[in-house]
Amino acid sequence: MDFDDTPEEAAWRVECRDFLDAHASRRDGAIDWSASHWAIHPTVAEAEAARVAAAMWQTTKFEAGWAGLSWPCEFGGRGMSSHFNAIFAETEAAYDVPIGVYAQSIGMAGPTIIVHGNDDQKARYLEPMLRGIETWCQLFSEPNAGSDLAGLRTAGVIDGDEMIVTGQKVWTSNAIEAAHAMLLVRTDPDAPKHRGITYLLLDMTLPGIEIRPLQQIDGRAEFNEVFLDEVRVPLDCVLGDVNAGWGPILTTLANERQSIGTAGRFGVADVVELARAFEVAHRPTVRQQLARLVEMESTIRYLSYRVRTAASRGELPGAESSVLKLAASRRLELQGSLVMEIMGGAAMLAASDAHMNGFWQNASFLGQWMSRIGGGTDEIQRNIVGENVLGLPQEPRPDKGVAFRDIPI
Ligand SMILES: Cc1cc2nc3c(=O)[nH]c(=O)nc-3n(C[C@H](O)[C@H](O)[C@H](O)COP(=O)(O)OP(=O)(O)OC[C@H]3O[C@@H](n4cnc5c(N)ncnc54)[C@H](O)[C@@H]3O)c2cc1C
Incomplete structure (x- = not known):
């Protein structure tokens, strides 16, 4: 293009x-x-x-x-x-x-409902989401199902016109304020692991849902554990069909990778300002790293054009979104180290004692792991690129075709 x-x-x-x-x-x-x-x-x-x-x-x-x-x-x-x-x-x-x-709502839940939802679901959920009245969170990861998302064990059992859901989710960003969640449950343990999963649109106020904030090393609590104890979810909240959740899951994940890859309200120009403020912009090592950041920022811009071009043709972003997310992670890694180097000893200050209230320590240095782990780790993106772009042999998958209940924990 x-x-x-x-x-x-x-x-x-x-x-x-x-x-x-x-x-x-x-x-x-x-x-x-x-x-x-x-x-x-x-x-x-x-x-x-x-x-x-x-x-x-x-x-x-x-x-x-x-x-x-x-x-x-x-x-x-x-x-x-x-x-x-x-x-x-x-x-x-x-x-x-x-x-x-609203990245999880408008950038992930909305596009998934638009593709896979029925007319009633679109009428119920999309407008309040777009208005910002109802926010969404993502109940995908579990204590033993992160990279291996298809290994999830939260159980969904149909009882009349409801599904009874019991299990635990973890690392759920923004669960406390969310009105709804994208929830994945295991509904057929006799099927191979990718085939017995159902995608639910969950009302977070239903009885049986307990949210426990997880306190981080910096004292904040940005994500949560969510416990589901016999939560009765109406069957009209199933997105797509029962046991056919993997299709909508891929739609959500591709949109998530794209939004992580293109996220960010600060760029190399802001880092240059920081270097000037700390009077280190003349140092050759700083300048070299700034030049590398410029190069990476351009690469990311062009990769994002590629993903956008695919999307504007109506194609679901595939391995391109993994390449984009990986490139964005590498840039954040470099930028996180560079801003700490620029600030030197002052990087150890926190809150109002710190330069710009600790913006760079938090948003850049600590924040880099949001991109490098959230939405699938760097290693998982490399696996996807290796298999789907480079045509390398697949990872060994001893559980392929095996009924989920027969896979050892
Ligand atoms: C900021 C942030 C926000 C998040 N928000 C949400 C959210 O809102 N909702 C939600 O559901 N989840 C959320 N997550 C969770 C995130 O999706 C998982 O942390 C991620 O998928 C990794 O899973 P895990 O933590 O269980 O690590 P694991 O899967 O246990 O991985 C541990 C390590 O092993 C490596 N590894 C695992 N498998 C392989 C393999 N096959 N090949 C090579 N290396 C491998 C991984 O790369 C990693 O380094 C969030 C995470 C972060 C950091």
């Missing part, structure tokens, strides 16, 4: 800027990273204020017709290509507004 803006794209960029100038202010470098992560606020009142601010910005966009740009018009979107959507996201990142808050 052509990497320069077409006249239509350039005009769209201007339209995006006009809309944003009319409804928001440009950020001045003092990035409020907490605005997009309300779970980390020290008090309930502050978290609630951040949540309300995010919902207000989303509602503003919805009412002006700027939410879910790549969603089909019939579901409140504008039917634009994902490339146009990305141009808006790139432009929005320069403004002082909460971004990335």
Whole structure:
């Protein structure tokens, strides 16, 4: 594809800027990273204020017709290509507004429901999601099923017109404030592991759901354990068919990898500013690493064009999204180390003692593992690329074709 803006794209960029100038202010470098992560606020009142601010910005966009740009018009979107959507996201990142808050809802749950949901599900879930009224979380990972997602053991047993769900999920981001969840359950232990899974759209207020925040080494609690004890889920919450959850799962994961790969509101220009602020921009080692970051940022931009081109042709992003996510992880790894080097001893300061309230320590250094582990680890992405792009031999899969209940734990 052509990497320069077409006249239509350039005009769209201007339209995006006009809309944003009319409804928001440009950020001045003092990035409020907490605005997009309300779970980390020290008090309930502050978290609630951040949540309300995010919902207000989303509602503003919805009412002006700027939410879910790549969603089909019939579901409140504008039917634009994902490339146009990305141009808006790139432009929005320069403004002082909460971004990335609805990535799991609008970026993952929504596209999955649009592809695999029935008419009732689309009517029930999509508009409140796009308005920012209802947020979603992802109940996929379990204590023994992360990389090997198909090894999940949370059980779903049909009882009349309900499914009784019992099990445990872990590492669930934003579970506390989520109204709904994308939930995976094992419904046929006699089938091979990829075939006996059902995808449910779960109401998080149902009796039997207990959410326990997990406190991290930095004192924050961004993700949770979720316990499900005989939760009775109506069968009309099954997405697609019973035991056929693997198709919708792949749709969610591909969208997740794409959104992780293209996420981020700061780039190399911000790191250069940081180097200037710490008066180390002249150091050859810093300059070399900055140059490497520029190179990586360009690679990621072109890889994301490739993924967007596939999406705009109606193709599900496949191994390209794994390549993109891997490239983004490598950049975050380099950037995380570089910002710590730039800040030197000051990198050890926290909260209000730290430069920009600890933005770089948190969003860049600690935050790199969100990309490197969440949505499938670097090693798993390499496996996908090795098998699906390079044609290397498959990993040994002794459990292939074996009934799930016969696979040793
Ligand atoms: C910031 C963050 C947010 C998250 N949010 C969510 C969420 O909202 N919902 C959710 O469901 N999950 C979430 N997760 C969980 C995430 O999806 C899992 O952590 C991830 O899939 C890895 O699983 P695991 O932690 O069980 O590690 P494991 O699968 O146990 O892996 C451990 C190590 O072994 C390596 N490994 C495993 N298998 C292979 C293999 N076949 N080949 C080579 N190496 C291998 C892995 O790369 C890793 O280094 C989140 C994780 C993070 C970090």
